[in-house]
Amino acid sequence: MKKIFVDYKNLCKLCRDEKDGKIPILLFNEADGILSKRKDSTMGSVSQVENTIQNIILEEMEKLEGIMIATTNLADNLDAAFERRFLFKIKFENPTVKAKAKIWKSKLNWLPENEIEMFARNYDLSGGQIDNIVRKVTMDEILTGKRPEYEELLKLCKKEKLGETERKIGFF
Template identity: 50%
Template sequence: MVVDISETKSMWFGESEKRIKEIFDRYRNQVKGNAVTPILLFNEADAVIGKRKDLNNSSAVDRTENTIQNIILQEMETLDGIMIATTNLTQNLDAAFERRFLYKIKFEKPNITAKQAIWQTMIPALSDADANLLASQYDFSGGQIENISRKRTVDSIISGTEPTIETLVSYCQNELIDKTRKRVGFV
């Protein structure tokens, strides 16, 4: 059961908390009705299980967020099933949540051999030499390589020609985020 974080939020007072409780109630019903225990998946979980706010100078929104987090903590304590939470921002997780996860798995970026295979899977026309060049020159995740592959596909459709290796290198350069400049939005 995948939790859509955006569907847990409501502008109405008390509704967000109710929605979180309903998620766990639905999950409990699914557990009862299945021979195999289903998985409760919170994707991009840092949006709901981030560090709790200091309530001294807090707004109603902060208090609501803390209440939601307390509900989730209570539900995790009594959960009879499997809950998986994903995030790219582990540093933003509240310590109380971190303690409640039995397993914490960090996925490292792929090594050069794996990146070469990803490049060739995403762009089958890429030669071994070109895939190796891109894999060894750019320390990209699989998702970043997929972004570049999508750019290539879009540009190929628009221009009617296959992008060259030089064009792929320029896509790679654009995919790199210059940490010295402050950027607003995406180009």
């Protein structure tokens, strides 16, 4: 972990010297995996190692001379010490009904307008969840040679959100 920050610091110095002061961004995608709430060190050696890594990150964030961005869809899992060190925190909500309609239209332009509006209005899906449905539709089209009917799209929308329907592990 320390090497990541050392390499980033060296790259920033190199960029400042050679590229008109522009510096790179250090990106931690799915940051909740390493910036999560610290664990009680009595839980075992793995917890101790995780806490040590997190302490290194916290120390490096304090003296960082650059731009660090961390992304997560589990912000509630972040340790307060990390959250406090981020200057800006931006939360992206699910798209508006109008934006969802545009996403549906851009992905499945063969859908009638009334169906697009219905999906956008009745299903609080993120852009990524709509993409998942579109991938399933595409796979189905490849396998069957036909587009899904309205009822099949409804089922896909209902199944996309975990917890919306009862599921048992290992069974569909």
